[in-house]
Amino acid sequence: MIPVVLTAIVGLLVIVSFFVPHGAIAEPAQILQDWAIIIVASGYVLGAANVYKVNGEAAVKMQKDWLYKYVLLGSMTAMIVVGFFFSGGTEFLNEGSPFKWAYDYLYVPMQATMFSLLAFFIASAAFRAFRIRTVDAALLAIAALIVMVGRVPIGKLLTDSLPEVIQLPTMANWLLEWPQNAAKRGIAIGAGLGVMATGLRIILGIERSHMREEA
Amino acid sequence: MAFGDRLEKLDRRWIFLVVALLVLIPLLWPLQLPLAVSGPAKRYYDAIEAVPEGSIVVLAGDYDPASAPELVPMTRSSVTHLFRKNVRIIALQLWEGGPPLVDAILHEVGDEMGKVYGVDYVNLGYKSGREAVMPSFGNSFSRTFPNDYGGKPVSSFPLMRQADNFGATALFVNISAGYPGTKEWVQQVQGRFQVRMVSGSTPVQAPEIYPYLQAGQVLGLLGGMAGAAEYEKSIGVPGPATKGMDAQSSAHLFVVFLILLGNAIYFSRRRAQQGRA
Amino acid sequence: MSISTDFGVWVAAALTLFIFSFLYKDNPLYKFAEHLFVGVSAGYIVVQQFWQVLWPNLLQPATTAGTPHQWKYFVGGALCVLLFTRLFPAASWLSRYTIAALIGTFAGLKVTGFAQAEVVEQVRATMVPLWINGDPVSSLNHLILVVGVITTLVFFFFSKEHKGAIGATARLGIWYLMVSFGAAYGFTVMSRISLLIGRFMFLLDDWLGIARF
Numbered sequence: 097m098i099p100v101v102l103t104a105i106v107g108l109l110v111i112v113s114f115f116v117p118h119g120a121i122a123e124p125a126q127i128l129q130d131w132a133i134i135i136v137a138s139g140y141v142l143g144a145a146n147v148y149k150v151n152g153e154a155a156v157k158m159q160k161d162w163l164y165k166y167v168l169l170g171s172m173t174a175m176i177v178v179g180f181f182f183s184g185g186t187e188f189l190n191e192g193s194p195f196k197w198a199y200d201y202l203y204v205p206m207q208a209t210m211f212s213l214l215a216f217f218i219a220s221a222a223f224r225a226f227r228i229r230t231v232d233a234a235l236l237a238i239a240a241l242i243v244m245v246g247r248v249p250i251g252k253l254l255t256d257s258l259p260e261v262i263q264l265p266t267m268a269n270w271l272l273e274w275p276q277n278a279a280k281r282g283i284a285i286g287a288g289l290g291v292m293a294t295g296l297r298i299i300l301g302i303e304r305s306h307m308r309e310e311a
Numbered sequence: 312m313a314f315g316d317r318l319e320k321l322d323r324r325w326i327f328l329v330v331a332l333l334v335l336i337p338l339l340w341p342l343q344l345p346l347a348v349s350g351p352a353k354r355y356y357d358a359i360e361a362v363p364e365g366s367i368v369v370l371a372g373d374y375d376p377a378s379a380p381e382l383v384p385m386t387r388s389s390v391t392h393l394f395r396k397n398v399r400i401i402a403l404q405l406w407e408g409g410p411p412l413v414d415a416i417l418h419e420v421g422d423e424m425g426k427v428y429g430v431d432y433v434n435l436g437y438k439s440g441r442e443a444v445m446p447s448f449g450n451s452f453s454r455t456f457p458n459d460y461g462g463k464p465v466s467s468f469p470l471m472r473q474a475d476n477f478g479a480t481a482l483f484v485n486i487s488a489g490y491p492g493t494k495e496w497v498q499q500v501q502g503r504f505q506v507r508m509v510s511g512s513t514p515v516q517a518p519e520i521y522p523y524l525q526a527g528q529v530l531g532l533l534g535g536m537a538g539a540a541e542y543e544k545s546i547g548v549p550g551p552a553t554k555g556m557d558a559q560s561s562a563h564l565f566v567v568f569l570i571l572l573g574n575a576i577y578f579s580r581r582r583a584q585q586g587r588a
Numbered sequence: 589m590s591i592s593t594d595f596g597v598w599v600a601a602a603l604t605l606f607i608f609s610f611l612y613k614d615n616p617l618y619k620f621a622e623h624l625f626v627g628v629s630a631g632y633i634v635v636q637q638f639w640q641v642l643w644p645n646l647l648q649p650a651t652t653a654g655t656p657h658q659w660k661y662f663v664g665g666a667l668c669v670l671l672f673t674r675l676f677p678a679a680s681w682l683s684r685y686t687i688a689a690l691i692g693t694f695a696g697l698k699v700t701g702f703a704q705a706e707v708v709e710q711v712r713a714t715m716v717p718l719w720i721n722g723d724p725v726s727s728l729n730h731l732i733l734v735v736g737v738i739t740t741l742v743f744f745f746f747s748k749e750h751k752g753a754i755g756a757t758a759r760l761g762i763w764y765l766m767v768s769f770g771a772a773y774g775f776t777v778m779s780r781i782s783l784l785i786g787r788f789m790f791l792l793d794d795w796l797g798i799a800r801f
Contacts (some may be wrong), residue, residue, distance in 0.1 A: 099688035106689050110696025114503070114704075125696075126454075129447040130645065131664045132693045133440035133455070135686055137641035138668035140407075140439065144634045145675060147626075164619050168627040175631025179639070186462020186639050189411050195635065199411055201596035202603065203632055204376040206625035207408060208787055209607040211377035215562070215784035216611055218777055219330045220323040223569035227577055232766045237574075239770025241567055244777055247537045249344035250560035265347050272521055272771055273350070274729050278736020279768035281522040281710050282761070285737070286744045288706030295699035298691060306691050307684055327611045334784055338792060339799055380786025381779070407633050410640075437640045442697045458644040498701030502709065514775035514782070518768065525733075526713030528705065535775065536782040551801045555785040562781040 100301040107299030147172065171202075239276070243268050315576040326569070333565050337557035344557055351524060352541035355531025358482065358509045359392050366481035367399045367474045371496065372416075374488035375408025378513050384539040384552035385511035386486050387416050392546050393484075394424045399470055400432040401452065401480070405444060405491050410437045414460055429468040436460030441491040445499035449477050449506075477504040486511040493520055497528050511538065589797040601795040604787060642668075736764040 106128055113125030148169065155165035175198060179188050183195035190196060228234050245251040246268025255263040297303040348356075362368060370389065374382045393400055402417055404410045414434050421432055435456035438444045448455040452475050453465050465471040474480055483506045487493040493510040501508050509531040510520050517534030524532050533542050536559055539552035592598065606621040646668070650661035667686045673679040714737050716730040742754060743761030750758045792799040 099684040102685060102688040103692040103695070106692030107696040107699075110693055111700055113696075114700040122450075126447060126450060127660050128689065128693045129440070129443045129697075130454075130660065131667055132443035132690055133438060133447070134642060134646045134664050134668055135671060135690050136441065136443070137439040137637040137645075138671050140633050140637045141642075142672055142674060144630050145672075147630050149675070161619065161623075164623040167620060168623040168630075171624050171627030172631040172634075173627075175628055176634055179631065179635030183635075186458065186643065188635060188639055189414070190461060196411065197596060198628065199632065201600045202624070202628045203408065204379075204412075205600035205604050205787075205790070206607065206621060206628065208376045208379060208783065208790075209604045210622075210625065212780075212783040212787045213607065213610065215334075215780040216327040216330055218780045219562075219566050219569060220326045222566050222777075223321075223326060223573045224319075224323070226570050226573060228574050232762060235763055235766040236770040236773065237570065239767045240774040240777075241570070241770075243771045243774030244563045244567055247349075247534070247774070247778060248560040248563050249346050249556050250564060252347050253344055265349070269349050270729075271767065272518065273525065274732050275736055275764055276518055276768045276771040277521040277525055278733045279740050279761075279764040280519055281525075281714065281733075282737045282740025282744070282764070283768075284519075284522055284706045285710050286741060288702040288710070291702040292699050292707070295695040295702075298695045299699070306687060324612065330784070334781065334788055335792075338785070338788055338801075377783065380789070381782045407636055408629075410636075437636060438645075439637060439641050441694075442701065443693060446697065456644075457649070460640075462639070462644070495701070498705040499697060502704045514779040515772075518772050518775055522710055522713070523705075526709050528709055535778050536785070537778065551789060554801050555782065555789070558785050558788075559778065559781055562784075563777065566777050566781075 099307055100304060104299050104301055107295070111299075144172070239271060242271055246271075315579055318572070319576055319580075329565065330562060333561040334558045337561050338554070341554060342557045342560075344560055346540055346544050346553065346556060348541045348545055349538070351521075351532035351534070352538050352545065353531075354524075355509050355511070355533050355538075356392075356542060356545040358507070358530040359389065359484070360396075362393070362396060362398050362481045364397050365399070367401060367470070367479060368393055368482045368484060369477070369480050370400050370402045370413075370484045370486070371405065372402065372409055372413035372486050373405045373492045374412070374486060374513075375406045376412065377408075378488035379412060380551070380555065381513055381536045381539055382486050382488060382511060383412060383416065384536070384550050385533050385542060386413060387420060387550065388539065388542045388546055388548065389484050389486065389511065390416055390420045391424075391548060394420060394426055394431070395546075398481070399430075401435065401470065401474060402432065403435040403448070403456065404437045405439075405441065406488065407437065407439075410434075410460060430470055433465065433468050433470050434460040435465065442495050442499050445491075445496060446503060449500045449504045451475055477506050481507070483508045484511070485509070487516060488513050489516055492516065493523070493529065497523050501528050511542075589800065591797050592795050597794055601791060604791065735760070740764050 109121065110125050110128060113121045151165045151168050155162050155169060178198065179195045183193040184190060187193065188195045189199065228237050242264065246264035251264035251268065260266055294303065372386055390400065400417070402413055404413055417432055417434055421428065426432055435452065436459060438455060444455060453471060456465055459465055477483065485493050485496050485508065487510060493512055493516065496508065500506055508529050510529050511533040512520055514535035517532060520529055520532050523529040533539060536552050536555050540556045543550045543553050603621050606617040609615055610618040646661055646665055649655040650658065650665055655661070667689060670682045671686045673682040714734060716733065718727060718731050718734065720727050739757050739761035743758040743765065748754055789801045793801045
């Protein structure tokens with residue numbers, strides 16, 4: 097019961113602070129936001145502890161890919177030790193620090209490459225899965241083709257000799273600024289009303305799923 | 312097996328190979344296809360161009376290395392454009408992986424243009440908390456970021472003594488890869504503090520920013536590598552985004568071809584099945 | 589232009605190629621890089637959260653004599669500690685207080701943010717003139733915008749069956765939505781290809797030195 101009441105008080109205070117700039121309301125709301133910043137940071141640390149727990153168990157019990165779990169745990173531990181003790185404290189991301197080296201030559205290339213794999217899969221999926229079976233799908237396909245070609249230089253080159261109004265870049269820009277915009281705005285208004293309703297449900301204690309313990 | 316059937320069962324690794332070649336070849340032998348500047352990109356340029364000389368601007372680089380090819384060129388061009396106008400920059404980041412990328416750009420461009428850290432620009436670094444950071448930051452920069460990216464107290468920097476909230480700034484530049492990003496800044500800061508704002512976005516997010524653009528909540532928009540290339544052209548400094556557009560063009564044409572080919576095979580097989588029935 | 593002699597660049601290039609090898613098939617090199625990535629990312633985030641958030645926004649002011657309103661750092665710290673009770677099932681109920689405060693704060697921020705930016709401002713921006721003298725193109729564009737917003741909203745109204753006039757309006761709304769999804773798909777393709785361009789630029793420029801970007 098107390099957490100539900102706490103959610104209600106905090107939520108209402110933050111909402112009222114949007115309208116009332118007086119210090120008696122604004123300062124407590126500001127303090128709540130200050131706490132939210134450090135709580136979220138603690139949440140990340142909690143997540144890391146969970147990573148140790150889950151992968152540690154898998155490694156010790158020699159479950160699937162257990163050897164790689166040691167790579168995961170070892171690299172995570174190494175980053176933490178280097179970052180806390182061997183990289184100059186708050187200057188841990190300065191040029192020349194070991195932690196910055198790990199960021200530049202381990203974190204950046206691996207993260208960037210992981211996401212770049214999607215380029216290949218999206219091309220493969222375009223061939224194998226994109227099927228124009230209905231009028232709706234045809235509209236989707238036409239819009240996609242116009243935007244894909246119209247937003248890159250080849251679109252201008254292919255249609256440069258045509259009147260400007262039917263050149264692909266013009267059509268792509270028009271599509272984005274008007275019909276696409278209209279649909280996105282409809283979604284935004286609908287989503288906005290939905291978020292307001294859900295937020296109020298949470299604040300008023302009708303929605304309590306976030307309070308449930310994990311099984 | 313019919314040709315269409317064989318194509319449909321083609322090992323996808325051949326498609327991967329063609330994609331790789333179509334990206335690689337234009338990078339090695341550029342076609343230098345002409346680039347047109349779109350309306351939203353021109354508005355982005357105009358919004359920054361309209362910032363009075365010597366003003367203070369906030370730049371939030373909310374992205375990580377996964378979006379670097381599109382957003383780093385936007386950030387670099389924006390910083391170059393701002394520094395050219397002797398505009399001073401206060402930078403921050405809300406994505407965990409991004410701060411060193413933004414810091415590197417600030418220092419590289421700053422050093423090239425003779426800017427002094429602490430006087431002409433300050434990097435406040437990263438803060439967690441997503442939306443909770445935004446109104447807090449809008450109320451007081453120093454309260455939300457007591458130290459800068461390198462751990463020094465922000466009160467020690469002359470620039471930070473001249474601006475502690477959006478009231479003292481002329482523009483807010485947000486380079487954003489997703490959540491938290493432009494949408495959240497518009498929701499939490501743009502209306503609340505009446506901030507003039509522009510956005511550089513990944514293509515995945517850019518369509519969702521158009522409603523804000525038309526409503527005037529965002530004054531200009533760069534979408535993806537194409538937007539970055541258009542902005543590089545606008546400021547007259549072609550960079551990696553411009554050089555990537557040829558590869559982007561060839562890859563896009565290939566995806567269009569794949570969609571059309573896949574559907575041509577599908578429809579011909581359907582017609583054949585209907586003919587048999 | 590020449591091949592890099594920097595050890596770090598070679599490590600980065602090797603890891604890039606390890607991950608690309610997945611495109612041929614799953615293999616130990618990819619698995620190694622994948623697990624290394626998870627470990628390095630998790631470690632990076634922990635260190636960053638400590639030095640760039642917890643230290644300046646909590647620990648440093650809490651432990652510095654003379655900090656104004658120091659009590660709020662102690663309360664904030666207590667809320668953070670309570671969060672960690674989630675690791676211990678018998679005590680995890682204590683974390684509800686922290687979660688309550690966090691959820692309440694975010695719910696309040698979301699309600700006001702969405703109300704102002706997504707509802708009020710978007711409705712205001714949809715109230716555009718449907719006829720502008722001497723400018724039929726803008727008039728048509730405004731009509732397309734208004735019709736699109738209304739029909740899309742009608743499509744999402746599920747309290748009434750989509751039949752008759754409502755059904756026809758919702759159908760038009762679906763067409764607008766298909767156009768927007770198509771545009772989103774086109775942009776998604778652009779985004780993914782850009783990421784690949786970035787990696788190839790690294791391999792060609794920073795590593796092999798056979799091109800300059």
